[in-house]
Amino acid sequence: MIKQFFFAIGLLAFTFFSIATAESLYVHSAILEFYQDPGQSTQADSYHYFPDGLLVVQDGHVKKAGNYSTLKSDLPPNAKIVNYPNGLIIPGFIDTHIHYPQVDMIAADNGGQLLDWLNQYTFPFEKKMKDKQYSEDTAHFFIDELLRNGTTTANVFAAVYPQSIDALFTAAEQKHMRIITGLDMADRNVPAYLIQKPEVAIAQSEELIQKWHEKLGTRLIYSIEFRFAITTTPAFFKQIEALKQRYPTVHVHTHISESKAEVTLTKQLFHVKNYLDVYQHYNLLGPNTLLAHGIWLTTPELQEMSKTKTPVSFCPTSNLFLGSGLFNLAKVTSNQVTVGLGTDVGAGTSFSLLQTLNEAFKVLQLQQQHLTGLRGFYLATLGGARALNLEDKLGNFAPGKEADFVVLNSEGATPLLKRRLLYANTLEEKLFVLMMLGDDRTVMATYVNGKLVYQS
Ligand SMILES: [Zn+2]
Incomplete structure (x- = not known):
């Protein structure tokens, strides 16, 4: 029992320490990532969608991705959070x-x-x-x-x-x-x-x-x-x-x-x-x-x-x-x-x-x-x-993967998209509109290996 207690304390300390290092990045936005092909598996287990999500990146790699409300308690006291209130974070x-x-x-x-x-x-x-x-x-x-x-x-x-x-x-x-x-x-x-x-x-x-x-x-x-x-x-x-x-x-x-x-x-x-x-x-x-x-x-x-x-x-x-x-x-x-x-x-x-x-x-x-x-x-x-046989390194936000990601403008990067997206009620509808009407203007920011490399 005591052993378990010390192990838990140690784990907490480790998590806190590793989340608090200088190379950490916290991005607060909606997040979408895939684990299977939705065309070949039951849709519910093929993806994760966090409407109010937090992506934690450390030393260029994904530490975790999840609901902001769940993960915020892990944040160090002075964590600088990058917010994209009208964004959708997806893997690059x-x-x-x-x-x-x-x-x-x-x-x-x-x-x-x-x-x-x-x-x-x-x-x-x-x-x-x-x-x-x-x-x-x-x-x-x-x-x-x-x-x-x-x-x-x-x-x-x-x-x-x-x-x-x-x-x-x-x-x-x-x-x-x-x-x-x-x-x-x-x-x-x-x-x-x-x-x-x-x-x-x-x-x-x-x-x-x-x-x-x-x-x-x-x-x-x-x-x-x-x-x-x-x-x-x-x-x-x-x-x-x-x-x-x-x-x-x-x-x-x-x-x-x-x-x-x-x-x-x-x-x-x-x-x-x-x-x-x-x-x-x-x-x-x-x-x-x-x-x-x-x-x-x-x-x-x-x-x-x-x-x-x-x-x-x-x-x-x-x-x-x-x-x-x-x-x-x-x-x-x-x-x-x-x-x-x-x-x-x-x-x-x-x-x-x-x-x-x-x-x-x-x-x-x-x-x-x-x-x-x-x-x-x-x-x-x-x-x-x-x-490209890189699934062990890229493609979603599984912990340890390389942190390449994009922030898309999910409220509409053009007047037409802004108007159309008002009537897109579900995630699936939103994605469909984005893929039909979106282009480079929809990309608000691009991060490579945890670093911002493009911003519109
Ligand atoms: Zn060719």
């Missing part, structure tokens, strides 16, 4: 697929689809990344734009030039962001100026991995990137496979089954029955791999992805912009494949994951599928963390 948005060299060619119209658009706009802009100054300027703009939109983690395609990776990792490190990127690789079916010698690209990748991957004191992750199957020869794939085996903790990031023309060409080039067979053949599937798009994936491919725990990125604004097709969320999730959301800028037309959800809703409507507000916000947060 996670963009599972985006291209940073395409920032300056977003909204480029050539009237064609994926392969024409790549040739006319994308490749020439990627060539510009050869210029160190241009890469650095673009990287800083890109990071700021992510944060302005409430995106705290992104899985980013860079360019074929190593300094483009240095530029992005350096800009991300300055904000202490968790960013995943790597050297984009291709040795065929791209303009001559983007063609690499496999052994050179592999040596450069290896150097970049040693320099940046999980570098001490940072949150940076390296990913092996190749544009897609048709820009990679079998000989190059063999070397990519060996690189992945040498560095099993690095990620892999590429595209799959985005357009019908791409699927047809892939099957011709590799003499395979299914597109996925190529990546499977070179042992590139797994939870650290992210495949973007997957519009035309067949059931056997989805079953293989499920078996290997390989996730896919749903990029609705891009898929509509390029006329690539409609992502079948019901088919993908009923095959137990993990899904995150991607903006896919610059084929995607917005950095905002709220706007991405708006288009996701419409893509699913056209297939008689329904995306609720709750499921939308799950996909943009915990869904993304799962798709």
Whole structure:
């Protein structure tokens, strides 16, 4: 009994001491976080909602999240509390697929689809990344734009030039962001100026991995990137496979089954029955791999992805912009494949994951599928963390997770939202209105690793 008493006193003292250290942050607002996909579990146990909540952050990590009335007794006497009376705190948005060299060619119209658009706009802009100054300027703009939109983690395609990776990792490190990127690789079916010698690209990748991957004191992750199957020869794939085996903790990031023309060409080039067979053949599937798009994936491919725990990125604004097709969320999730959301800028037309959800809703409507507000916000947060195999670090406010979060204006950031939200009575209705009408203006503040990095 006495032992228990001292243990309890000790625990109280520990809690008080740890809550009272200088690096603590207390944020008072409504809080929403997810623990399961509301589309696949009973809704009540999939999320926590605290209409009057308190988020306690310590040394960049979540200490706890809960009702203000319950947690306020734990607060140290002089705790400085940051209040957002009209806010909604959610975990930072996670963009599972985006291209940073395409920032300056977003909204480029050539009237064609994926392969024409790549040739006319994308490749020439990627060539510009050869210029160190241009890469650095673009990287800083890109990071700021992510944060302005409430995106705290992104899985980013860079360019074929190593300094483009240095530029992005350096800009991300300055904000202490968790960013995943790597050297984009291709040795065929791209303009001559983007063609690499496999052994050179592999040596450069290896150097970049040693320099940046999980570098001490940072949150940076390296990913092996190749544009897609048709820009990679079998000989190059063999070397990519060996690189992945040498560095099993690095990620892999590429595209799959985005357009019908791409699927047809892939099957011709590799003499395979299914597109996925190529990546499977070179042992590139797994939870650290992210495949973007997957519009035309067949059931056997989805079953293989499920078996290997390989996730896919749903990029609705891009898929509509390029006329690539409609992502079948019901088919993908009923095959137990993990899904995150991607903006896919610059084929995607917005950095905002709220706007991405708006288009996701419409893509699913056209297939008689329904995306609720709750499921939308799950996909943009915990869904993304799962798709990037970072659920142990990100995605909700479980104690110990990295404190990346966003404060959304839940009373209306625009005159229309203000008016419309007056008539949204439930949480679900509110979330739906925010995902249909919200954008960067809805983001009031963005915190990365417990530090304020953007404020509107
Ligand atoms: Zn892409």
